[in-house]
Amino acid sequence: MKELLNEILMEDKTLIHFPFGNGFFDIYKSVVISWVVIAFVFIFILIMTSNLKVHNISKRQAAVEAFVLWIRGVTGGMLGEEGERYVDYIATVLIFIACSNMVGLFGLTPPTMDLTVTIALSIMSIVLVEAAGIHKKGPKKWIKGFAEPMAVIAPMNILELVIRPLSLCMRLFGNILGATVIMELIKFVIPVIFPAFLSLYFDIFDGCIQAYVFVFLTSLYIKEAVE
Amino acid sequence: MLTTSIVNIACTIFNLLILYFLFKKFLFGRVDKVLMQRREEVETATKAADEMTKSAIATKKDYEKKIEKVDEEKEQILADIKKQGYDEYDRIINEAKRRGEQILVEARHNAEVENERAKEVYAAQLTDMVVDAASKIAATKHSKEDDMELYEKFISEAGANNE
Numbered sequence: 423m424k425e426l427l428n429e430i431l432m433e434d435k436t437l438i439h440f441p442f443g444n445g446f447f448d449i450y451k452s453v454v455i456s457w458v459v460i461a462f463v464f465i466f467i468l469i470m471t472s473n474l475k476v477h478n479i480s481k482r483q484a485a486v487e488a489f490v491l492w493i494r495g496v497t498g499g500m501l502g503e504e505g506e507r508y509v510d511y512i513a514t515v516l517i518f519i520a521c522s523n524m525v526g527l528f529g530l531t532p533p534t535m536d537l538t539v540t541i542a543l544s545i546m547s548i549v550l551v552e553a554a555g556i557h558k559k560g561p562k563k564w565i566k567g568f569a570e571p572m573a574v575i576a577p578m579n580i581l582e583l584v585i586r587p588l589s590l591c592m593r594l595f596g597n598i599l600g601a602t603v604i605m606e607l608i609k610f611v612i613p614v615i616f617p618a619f620l621s622l623y624f625d626i627f628d629g630c631i632q633a634y635v636f637v638f639l640t641s642l643y644i645k646e647a648v649e
Numbered sequence: 650m651l652t653t654s655i656v657n658i659a660c661t662i663f664n665l666l667i668l669y670f671l672f673k674k675f676l677f678g679r680v681d682k683v684l685m686q687r688r689e690e691v692e693t694a695t696k697a698a699d700e701m702t703k704s705a706i707a708t709k710k711d712y713e714k715k716i717e718k719v720d721e722e723k724e725q726i727l728a729d730i731k732k733q734g735y736d737e738y739d740r741i742i743n744e745a746k747r748r749g750e751q752i753l754v755e756a757r758h759n760a761e762v763e764n765e766r767a768k769e770v771y772a773a774q775l776t777d778m779v780v781d782a783a784s785k786i787a788a789t790k791h792s793k794e795d796d797m798e799l800y801e802k803f804i805s806e807a808g809a810n811n812e
């Protein structure tokens with residue numbers, strides 16, 4: 423058990439090692455896998471959105487349009503009218519996390535299982551949340567906003583700047599890591615057939631749920647910031 | 650998995666931004682373009698249809714007005730024609746009356762002239778007869794009986810002529 427955890431948690435994740443900088447510039451496996459995910463998604467999008475027409479649309483185009491409208495509906499519903507300009511970014515994050523969580527199906531380690539990726543995602547989220555607040559209210563009002571509804575809870579509000587991204591990144595990281603650990607344990611107990619079904623659950627269903635939770639909370643924060 | 654590095658975090662953020670850009674340009678941008686074009690087309694078509702409807706309604710009103718006017722015109726024309734007809738009728742009747750009276754007057758005049766002429770003829774005949782009788786009387790030897798007979802004859806002839 424401890425060995426397993428050690429194996430998973432303490433694994434050397436450096437994939438591309440640069441001979442200079444004493445390992446500072448080393449590129450992790452998760453980043454490379456994100457590149458793969460991005461490349462795959464990009465090619466898929468290029469194929470799907472090639473030759474779009476206004477009339478006599480193909481089934482492929484109908485599917486693309488329906489998907490875009492659907493994902494905008496989902497993220498727009500979470501963001502509300504005020505945060506409509508952030509719909510595209512939220513949709514991008516949703517698709518990226520969902521795809522990242524699903525690479526386990528192809529035998530790769532999900533990038534979201536690496537703390538580095540989830541930290542980056544949550545930093546982006548909190549920057550976007552605060553940027554949305556500043557954009558909406560202006561810098562003065564935004565700073566004043568920390569003392570609302572009363573000045574006493576200003577420290578709490580400032581702490582939230584750290585707590586929110588921390589909870590976002592740890593939730594995503596913990597869930598994906600947990601799923602992987604459970605899968606490893608189950609593989610120890612029942613090595614055939616049974617893990618396949620559970621793998622479907624953890625990789626597809628849980629992956630999508632976690633992606634949704636992440637963007638849902640980010641959207642909630644943005645909605646709160648722009649109100 | 651617990652270790653992390655700033656370079657990798659920066660790389661991931663960079664990845665995300667690239668992905669966002671790609672999505673924005675190739676997925677949302679392309680689809681939006683098509684959707685926008687379609688919406689514009691629909692709006693243009695709707696506007697054109699609205700304008701057509703408006704012009705059709707205007708034309709309809711115009712024609713209704715015209716039809717109303719046509720009815721009025723028809724009445725007017727009918728009235729005019731009737732009046733003209735009556736006028737013509739009056740004129741013809743009057744003309745006929747006038748002509749009739751003229752004919753009557755002419756006829757009367759003619760009759761008078763004829764009468765006059767007949768009288769003249771009659772008078773001429775009478776004169777002839779008288780002359781004839783007188784010459785006959787003068788030519789023949791006559792007795793009292795002869796005179797009587799002549800006288801009778803003259804009277805009867807004159808009577809026959811005068812009838």
